[in-house]
Amino acid sequence: MSKERHIETTAVTAGRPEMSPDAALNPPIVLTSTFHSGGPIGYGRYGNHTWTALEAAISELEGGQTLAFSSGMAAISAVFSILPIGAPVVASNQGYSGVMTLLNSFHESGRLEVRFVDVVNTDEVINAMKGAAFIWLESPTNPCLDVADLPTLISAAKKLGIGVGVDNTFATPLVQNPLAMGADIVMHSVTKFLSGHSDVLMGSLSTNDQALLKRLQDSRSFNGSIPGPFEAWLALRGLRTFPLRFNKSQENAKQLVEKLSGHKKVSRVRYPGFGAIISFEVAGTAEETQKVCDSSRLIAHATSLGGVESLWERRRRWPMESLSVPEQLIRLSVGCEHVEDIWNDIESALSSI
Ligand SMILES: *Cc1c(COP(=O)(O)O)cnc(C)c1O
Numbered sequence: 001m002s003k004e005r006h007i008e009t010t011a012v013t014a015g016r017p018e019m020s021p022d023a024a025l026n027p028p029i030v031l032t033s034t035f036h037s038g039g040p041i042g043y044g045r046y047g048n049h050t051w052t053a054l055e056a057a058i059s060e061l062e063g064g065q066t067l068a069f070s071s072g073m074a075a076i077s078a079v080f081s082i083l084p085i086g087a088p089v090v091a092s093n094q095g096y097s098g099v100m101t102l103l104n105s106f107h108e109s110g111r112l113e114v115r116f117v118d119v120v121n122t123d124e125v126i127n128a129m130k131g132a133a134f135i136w137l138e139s140p141t142n143p144c145l146d147v148a149d150l151p152t153l154i155s156a157a158k159k160l161g162i163g164v165g166v167d168n169t170f171a172t173p174l175v176q177n178p179l180a181m182g183a184d185i186v187m188h189s190v191t192k193f194l195s196g197h198s199d200v201l202m203g204s205l206s207t208n209d210q211a212l213l214k215r216l217q218d219s220r221s222f223n224g225s226i227p228g229p230f231e232a233w234l235a236l237r238g239l240r241t242f243p244l245r246f247n248k249s250q251e252n253a254k255q256l257v258e259k260l261s262g263h264k265k266v267s268r269v270r271y272p273g274f275g276a277i278i279s280f281e282v283a284g285t286a287e288e289t290q291k292v293c294d295s296s297r298l299i300a301h302a303t304s305l306g307g308v309e310s311l312w313e314r315r316r317r318w319p320m321e322s323l324s325v326p327e328q329l330i331r332l333s334v335g336c337e338h339v340e341d342i343w344n345d346i347e348s349a350l351s352s353i
Contacts, residue, residue: 008243015057027053029233050229054236063179064206072189073098074225075203082215087133092119095138097321119148126156138167143315143331145270154182192306195238196245202235249276253334265350278332286327288353289314295352298345305333
């Protein structure tokens with residue numbers, strides 16, 4: 001056995017065609033809706049070779065086996081779709097707004113019985129797990145960057161026989177591997193760091209459990225929440241440089257956290273100590289905060305995150321964002337530009353108020 005490779009190497013090598021004379025170095029984009037009969041795929045809603053290449057790469061990074069979906073939300077929806085009607089589910093009361101919206105509507109309609117908890121409060125979460133069927137964990141959370149004690153929560157859930165899904169979008173496999181901690185499913189908004197260029201929407205689920213994989217795959221096949229082959233190819237192309245980009249953005253973020261913390265127009269900085277997302281609060285009104293976001297010239301005022309380009313926004317500009325997110329909170333996705341240029345832009349935007 002050769003020594004286990006580093007993640008930077010895996011990102012470059014995973015999901016490539018076999019090395020043989022004149023084989024393409026990169027997997028081709030397979031644009032077809034159907035396949036000649038007799039094989040395991042058969043039809044384009046059941047499988048595609050370009051997805052398979054991307055899925056193989058994410059599997060090498062996260063462990064388990066992977067399914068690619070048309071978006072992160074499509075992947076999450078597949079997880080909830082396989083839970084029984086009325087199943088008790090534990091979830092954080094603060095997290096990605098799309099998930100919160102979905103869970104609130106499932107709770108109101110009786111589709112699921114959602115027990116919303118403060119995910120930072122480990123005792124509260126463990127108490128809520130009793131009698132539950134499933135726990136959905138996002139850590140760090142979007143946009144407040146709360147960190148759950150994943151190893152403790154996952155092992156408590158496993159002792160109680162509860163299924164565990166983890167949204168690993170913010171931490172990425174460079175920081176944490178939920179499957180290795182015992183989680184049943186790890187999810188990514190591949191749209192973000194894994195793809196990294198703000199040009200594709202994609203999601204993924206990875207699991208070590210064959211029966212679970214089959215149910216999630218059926219959900220994808222019959223709900224039709226499949227990625228396009230071109231998008232899968234773009235995502236895999238982006239994933240090649242994911243460790244490089246993430247490490248650079250993280251380095252930038254750490255420096256910006258220092259500088260933001262000392263700025264008189266910043267009242268609070270949230271940063272979990274790793275990663276490329278910073279949430280900070282402006283010492284001012286919602287309108288002033290909005291003005292800061294509108295005043296940048298390098299940082300794009302746009303939603304989403306995890307790309308090479310720095311983006312920021314006032315999260316509460318979205319009516320669906322949780323009221324527990326402060327009006328003055330700006331979520332900054334730190335890109336790969338030179339850190340001095342990003343800081344100069346932040347300083348000048350803050351000086352507009
Ligand atoms: C963006 C995001 C999602 C949703 O992913 P899409 O690809 O936009 O559907 C889910 N979870 C987190 C933490 C996200 O940031």
